[in-house]
Amino acid sequence: MTTNFWGVEPHPPMNSAAGHPTPYFGRIMGNGGDWFELVVISDHLDMRLWMFDIYQDGILDETLQLTNNSIWSDLRSGTIITVSEDLASDISYNPAAGDWWIHVRAHNEANGRYIEASSFPVSSTNWQLRIRNANGTVVFGPAGEGVSPASGISNTEVFKLEANPSSATTANSPDYDGDKELSTFGAPNQWGLQSLSALRTITAAPSSLTLIAPNGSEVMESGSSYDIAWASTGDPASVRIEFSIDSGMNWFEVFPPNIGNTGTYSWLVPMLNSDICLVRISNNADRLVYDTSDSYFSIYECGVAGDLTKDCIVDLHDFAILAASWLDCGNPYVAECLK
Numbered sequence: 001m002t003t004n005f006w007g008v009e010p011h012p013p014m015n016s017a018a019g020h021p022t023p024y025f026g027r028i029m030g031n032g033g034d035w036f037e038l039v040v041i042s043d044h045l046d047m048r049l050w051m052f053d054i055y056q057d058g059i060l061d062e063t064l065q066l067t068n069n070s071i072w073s074d075l076r077s078g079t080i081i082t083v084s085e086d087l088a089s090d091i092s093y094n095p096a097a098g099d100w101w102i103h104v105r106a107h108n109e110a111n112g113r114y115i116e117a118s119s120f121p122v123s124s125t126n127w128q129l130r131i132r133n134a135n136g137t138v139v140f141g142p143a144g145e146g147v148s149p150a151s152g153i154s155n156t157e158v159f160k161l162e163a164n165p166s167s168a169t170t171a172n173s174p175d176y177d178g179d180k181e182l183s184t185f186g187a188p189n190q191w192g193l194q195s196l197s198a199l200r201t202i203t204a205a206p207s208s209l210t211l212i213a214p215n216g217s218e219v220m221e222s223g224s225s226y227d228i229a230w231a232s233t234g235d236p237a238s239v240r241i242e243f244s245i246d247s248g249m250n251w252f253e254v255f256p257p258n259i260g261n262t263g264t265y266s267w268l269v270p271m272l273n274s275d276i277c278l279v280r281i282s283n284n285a286d287r288l289v290y291d292t293s294d295s296y297f298s299i300y301e302c303g304v305a306g307d308l309t310k311d312c313i314v315d316l317h318d319f320a321i322l323a324a325s326w327l328d329c330g331n332p333y334v335a336e337c338l339k
Contacts (some may be wrong), residue, residue, distance in 0.1 A: 040199075
């Protein structure tokens with residue numbers, strides 16, 4: 001949403017109470033040139049290829065499009081975005097370290113890495129901004145003079161939101177005010193106190209777990225090792241692994257317990273027989289995040305005569321070993337001979 005733009009023309013300096021400088025640019029001619037400021041109100045927002053439509057006196061003057069650069073792919077709520085013609089881009093953005101500001105330069109002579117390389121106007125002549133997503137759908141606006149407030153921004157004043165921004169803030173909100181003489185740039189607006197703390201309450205990204213194996217129909221020999229495998233998102237710190245031999249009626253944690261979230265665990269298959277086995281993985285910090293085998297797998301405590309491959313089945317593979325023993329060791333099969 002739009003939070004700040006200025007109506008300062010290139011020549012007069014911006015009015016500032018008692019002649020005090022504005023926080024970022026100081027008291028200079030034109031208050032830093034053409035620029036506008038936005039704040040993100042949706043968490044983990046992807047703004048790649050979004051568009052900013054700029055209007056003057058109700059006429060579309062310019063459309064600036066963000067690029068496909070990854071800086072726009074995962075914006076946290078409370079992020080401040082500024083776009084200017086003259087100031088070099090700064091994408092040191094790192095909310096986890098307290099840096100919530102992205103600044104990009106849009107100018108005919110800019111490199112176009114983050115936003116279209118095109119100059120644009122900002123003025124006191126019923127200037128308005130409309131925001132569209134990559135599909136062209138209007139997300140916000142138009143907002144500005146002529147919408148709210150209806151008029152009144154002179155060429156030495158700034159338009160800004162005098163409220164804490166939220167999803168409830170509309171383009172025609174009465175909290176937009178244009179008769180102001182103190183601007184901010186890359187920081188919360190000043191009139192009393194604007195706080196972005198509610199937007200900037202960072203919560204952990206939701207986690208998910210997907211069991212890859214065993215996921216059904218496997219046959220395992222008791223006492224053997226089997227690699228349980230899974231995938232995760234949101235980076236769960238620790239994954240609990242359990243198994244059931246009675247179709248999920250009872251669950252037992254693997255031994256030794258799994259540590260961390262490596263994506264694999266070498267499981268010592270227990271000594272038992274069951275055709276209705278399942279494995280379940282869960283986030284140790286949130287047991288509601290889990291995944292279970294899609295269907296049953298089998299564990300056999302093999303004691304089948306003639307099962308030379310130890311796969312609990314007597315088939316041609318076992319016969320091949322037996323035939324080799326006849327050739328190499330004579331008849332009958334002598335296991336010691338094949339070692």
